[in-house]
Structures are given as structure tokens and as C-alpha cells.
Amino acid sequence: MKTIYLVTGAAGFMGTNVCAQLLERGDAVRAFVLKGDPAVKFVPKAVEIFEGDLCSAEDCEKFFAVEPGTQTVCIHCASMVTINPNYSEKLIAVNVGGTENMLNAAKNHPECKKFVYVSSTGAIPELPKGESI
Numbered sequence: 109m110k111t112i113y114l115v116t117g118a119a120g121f122m123g124t125n126v127c128a129q130l131l132e133r134g135d136a137v138r139a140f141v142l143k144g145d146p147a148v149k150f151v152p153k154a155v156e157i158f159e160g161d162l163c164s165a166e167d168c169e170k171f172f173a174v175e176p177g178t179q180t181v182c183i184h185c186a187s188m189v190t191i192n193p194n195y196s197e198k199l200i201a202v203n204v205g206g207t208e209n210m211l212n213a214a215k216n217h218p219e220c221k222k223f224v225y226v227s228s229t230g231a232i233p234e235l236p237k238g239e240s241i
Contacts, residue, residue, distance in 0.1 A: 110178045114171060114220075116140040116162065116210060117186030118155065119147035122226060126183055127155050140171050140186065162186055162206030168213040172220060179219045184210050185226045 113130050117123040118139030130137050131154050141148050143159040151157065160167030174180055188202045207225070214220045 112136045114182040123185040168209040172217040181222045183224045
């Protein structure tokens with residue numbers, strides 16, 4: 109059975125590297141990229157580009173659409189990253205709402221065999237020196 113890897117955040121540092129490694133293994137890759145993102149030029153050329161917005165449940169749903177007889181594995185690397193400690197509605201919309209949209213879309217598609225969520229240590233509260241996270 110054919111497998112397509114669905115990679116979000118594919119224009120970012122982690123996403124471009126994930127795409128490159130999947131291609132190196134001979135896998136088919138579809139990348140979710142924000143429309144107009146100039147960093148799309150860093151996505152490997154052999155990757156199928158899907159333009160959309162994680163904040164759109166409809167876009168997330170369309171990202172998962174594949175031909176019958178195809179299975180998918182979603183690797184969700186997309187996020188907004190900031191060191192600004194102030195509350196950001198957009199940050200919550202993308203990082204929480206976008207992830208929720210992707211999870212809901214994956215649940216609606218039984219051909220999605222695995223959902224891998226990638227984050228960073230920046231999402232983990234920093235503890236006092238010497239305490240394990």
C-alpha cells in the first residue's frame with residue numbers, strides 16, 4: 109500500500125529537514141505551507157506543496173485527502189515560535205487551534221495510520237536550576 113507522509117511546518121528548519129530525510133528514504137511527501145510563505149523555497153523540490161492555513165479546519169481537512177488505497181502518516185511540525193512572554197491570540201490560534209484542527213482532520217481520515225506531534229523545549233516551562241524537566 110502506498111504511504112504519503114503529510115508534513116506541516118515544512119518550510120521551517122525542522123520541517124525541511126524532516127522532508128529531506130523522508131525523501132532520502134524514498135517516501136512520498138506532501139507539505140502543508142502557509143500561502144505566500146517565502147520560506148517555501150527551502151522545501152525540497154520533490155515534495156508536493158499544499159498551501160493552506162492551520163487555523164482553517166477546512167484547509168486541514170483538504171490536506172488529508174488522498175486517493176483510495178493510500179495511507180498517510182502525519183508529522184505535525186508547524187508552530188509559531190516566540191520568546192515574547194506576553195499573551196498572543198495568534199500564537200494560541202496557530203499552536204493550539206491549528207493542532208486541534210490537524211488532530212480532528214486525522215481522526216476523520218482512517219487512512220491516517222499515525223500522527224506524530226513535534227514540539228520544542230520552548231513549550232516546556234523552565235524550572236529552577238538543577239531541577240529535571
